Structures are given as C-alpha cells and as structure tokens.
Amino acid sequence: MVFVVFVVLAVPTVGVAMLASPAWGMPSPLPTPSPAAVLASGTVNMFPPPGTVAASPRTNITLRPVTPTSLGTVGVSGSRSGPHSGTVRWSSDGTAAMWVPDAPFAPGETVTVRSDLAVRGASGGESKFTIERIPPTPKPPPSPPASKNLPSGDTQHFITRPDLEPPRLRVVTPPRGTAPGEVFLTPNGSDVQQGPLIVDNDGNVVWDHPLRIGHALDFAVQSYEGKPVLTWFQGTVSPLGFGSGSYVIVDQSYQQIALVAAGNGYFGDVHEFQLTPQNNALFTIYNPVVVDASSVGRSKHQTVLDAIVQEVDVPTGVVLFEWHSLGTIALTESYQPAPKDSTQPYDYVHPNSIGSDSDGNLLVSGRHTFATYKLDRATGALYWRLGGKKNNFVMGSRTSFAWQHDVRNLGGSLFSVFDNGASDAIKTHKSSRGIVLRVNEATRSATLEEQFALPKPILATSQGDFERLANGDYFTGWGSQPEYTEFNPAGHVVFDVKLPVVNANTKLNSYRTYRFEWHGVPRDPPVVVAGASGAGMAVSVSWNGATDVATWQVLGGTGPDALRVLGSQPRKGFETTIMTSSSTPYVAVQAMDASGRVLATSPVVSPS
Known part of the structure; x- marks a missing residue:
C-alpha cells in the first residue's frame, strides 16, 4: 500500500464549476418498505441483510438476537460455490451469532441462507444476498501538486524530546470565555509529523504521538467500558479521500487497550469511528465493486464505491450490523460527476459521519448526495432523506447544505451540520458554515435555527466538523483550511487558531478538530536534560501527555540518593526550563499538581 500525504488544493478562482444551491421543492414520498414493515416481517435480523446486492466474498453471516438454544440449524450455499460449512462465533453479550464460512464465496454469485428463524426480509425460510463483482486494478490517479517542506520556523523543537516536531500554531484570537478543555487534532500536509496531537489554548503541546508509518485521523475522546479513552483511525489514505486501516483505543495512561478492525473482509475508513455505551464500534467503509452505471451515462462495468456502515462488538470482533448504500441509494442521487x-x-x-438520532436510530451523512439518511438501528431500513435529490422534507430558508460533513443530533429535533458548500472542483456556497437545523419529522419540515461563519468568508473544500460544547459554544474545525474556531452562542468568535501555510498548494489541515476535557496520566516518567549555565544549571523538563502538572521542582545532590530541593518553577508549555543558582552532579525533577502533591519523579541524570 502507498502511504499518501494530504495535499490540500487552494480554492481556485478560475475554472471552478459553480453549482447553484439546491432548491429542494416538494418533498419526495417516504422510502419503502418502511422500517415498521421490515420490523414486522420477522423477529431476527440478518447481516448482510437479505437483498444486499454487493456483499463481500469474505463475508460472514450474523443473526441477532439469538441464543445458543434458539439458533438451530443454519444452511448456507452459493449459486456457484455450492454448500458451505462453517463455525459460529458469539458476541460478548451472547445475543449475536456470527456464522464464519470455511471458504469464501464466489464473486457475483447468489448466497442462500436457510434457517428456521423468523429472519426479517426472508421468504419461505430462505434469505438471499448477492456477492460483489471484483473491480479491476485502477490506473493511478494524477499526481497532486508537489508538497513543500514545512519551514523550520513553523515547527516546534524540544530539548527533552527531539523526536517530537509538531507544527507551530498561531493564535489569532486569544481565548475569551471559552469552554474548558484541550484541542484535539491530526495535522496533515507537507512533511509534518503524522499523528494524534493534543494542544492547549496557547498552542502548547499536551500530548504528541507521531506515527512511524501511516496517518491518524478523527482523534477524539470517547468512553469505553465506562472510562474515558482516546480513539483514532490509523492507516493509509487514498488520493480519492477514503482510508484503509483500523481504529486505536488507548486509556488515560496512553496504553493501547484495543485495536478494532472491520469485519467481513473489509478495511475501516477514516471518516467515522463511534463507540457505543454497549462497547460496540460504528464506522464507515468504502468498498470498490463493479456495477452497472448506465443510469449516469457510464459503463455497465463501472467501479463504484459502496458506502458501508458497520458495527462490531469490540471485545470479540463479531459483526453486529451492516448497511450498504448500493440497493438503497441510486447512483442518480449523486451530485459528484462520475469518472x-x-x-x-x-x-x-x-x-463521512455516523451518529444517533434522539430516538436511537442512526444518522448517516452523504457528502456527495447532499443528504443525511436516517436508518433503523435494528434493521438498517431507511426512514428518510434530509436533503438531496430525493429529499423527504420541506426545507426552509437557508437550510440547503452541500458537500457537508459531521451531521449530529443535538437533542430532540435539533441537528448540527458542517456545511462545506464546496468541493475541490465545484463551489455551491460562497462560504462554509456551521448550521443548526430544527427537523420536524411529524410535519416533515426543516428550518434554520442558527448559523456560524467567520467574518471573512472561508471555503473548506473538504473535511471539517462542527461541535456543540457543554457551555453552549460551538467549536469548528475548518477541514482543508488551516484553521479552527470557537464561537459563543451569539455567534461571536471567542477563539481562533491557524496552522502553518507553506504555499498555495500546501496547507496544513486536520480532518476534524475537537475540544474535549481530558485527564492524562502517562505511565512513562518525566524526561529531564540538565546542563551547566554559569555557576548553576539549566534544567529542562517535559512529561508528554501529563495534564495535571502545575509546578516542576528541581532536586539536586552529590549522589542519586542524596537529593535536596534546589528550586521550583510553574509549568510553562510543553517544556519548562528551570535555572538553578548552584550546580550538582546529580539532578532529578518532580512533577507537582496544584495542591503540591508529587505526581511523578524523573530519573536521576547528570548535567552535561
């Protein structure tokens, strides 16, 4: 696999197609069959669902809810490959059985599953789905403009951690009454170190985790097994903007406690990774398959990316849910030109996003269809489309969104959307914005509640997020544009930071940028470097990931077991240098919290 560096193109002023904002008129009829009808057709869900048109040749077959006593006999056969044998794996809660075939299915064949269970969507005790047709190897896409190296002045350097070289961030609007917490981002572009990065409001590093290989995206604080954790995607990124990798979960000491992989022969994608209260994981998958694209004027053997939502049980890897766009969303619904x-x-x-509606069902954002889809949580059946060519709602003034990201339910009928308003090739709006919509499912209408945009218009042609904070503020990462902003509820900018820009073709960017409260307690001790300075010493110290250090206390003495306090200094940024008036052959530093409690002591070092 090729490891790709993000190169973000500046929005051109010439040669860019202009697409009028969608003027959605009368709403389309609601999709059929309705989720209620699908639910009423049985008591057990199967994944891939009956009728799936492009399942993986390496797919497993999940049945839920079932128990070991109710599962009974399951027979599986392929129209080309014949009868299949297999084994059963169970989810950690014992309510989902995943039948794992001993051999893969044949591309293009129909798979029949026979069971005495009342499977939703089955007919006469049989459930059928079709295996995908495998696409040919594509020609390499055109190379993007050459990326330029980040100037040394735009990179931070540390005496204690020369291995860390995060970008230098420029605070444009200092924080004024912002929500508590640190900023979480994944800088990409140029030759910047790839990896998860936590910074404070001054742009100082709190935790930096450069990767040896690949990319990290969608870096967030979540909850797993009732405890706060950090999560991110790690893998490769295609020039077309989708990923191939897995998902990392680390605890408050930054130790990996789980690595989540997609099931059924797929690879996880960069755009979304959501942990549920049941310790399950929801994520996106982009899977290339061959379909008939004559409906959009293209080949009957066109390679198309099937948009997949999958849920797995993190402890066991058992697939619990799988939804495919093909068979539900037509190619003609897309605003993206076909190659x-x-x-x-x-x-x-x-x-590019998966979230929960207020009733627990799923919300999926489709950037290239200008639509959000509500899926039944149990079956994947489609309730409605908000936006797009088959929009099911009456859209009020200024509610139209295009090329959007990060659709979330804020509680009740309120939804937030990062409205990009542009792609690399097509401009639909004059400025990107964050919007809050009130979506009334009873009247099938949507109205604009609030919108947030920078005073100077900015167009994020890709990526981006829009997050409501606990104090009512909204935090916006501008995706392909090297900037992040916090707005107060009145829409005023109370915090704004810019990432380095090398030239028009090379801007640092972060897929999403969040604000979270985080309490980190690293397992590794603080790192100290001491050197002579006049009659005393310059003692530099850092502790990557520590969030509770208020003061550094320097210890020195004639032996490693005979240390006394030489001085102290408040923590200042990632690395603090303390000057002492005297020199000793042995030095250590203690990390102390605001109450004076010692959190950790560094190893003893000798000044150079």
Missing part, C-alpha cells in the same frame, strides 16, 4: 474511466472508483455517496 469517464470505468476503472476509476465512482465515490457517489462519500459517507
């Missing part, structure tokens, strides 16, 4: 080369993947949906 003329049939081997180039047509990314017709581009799913």
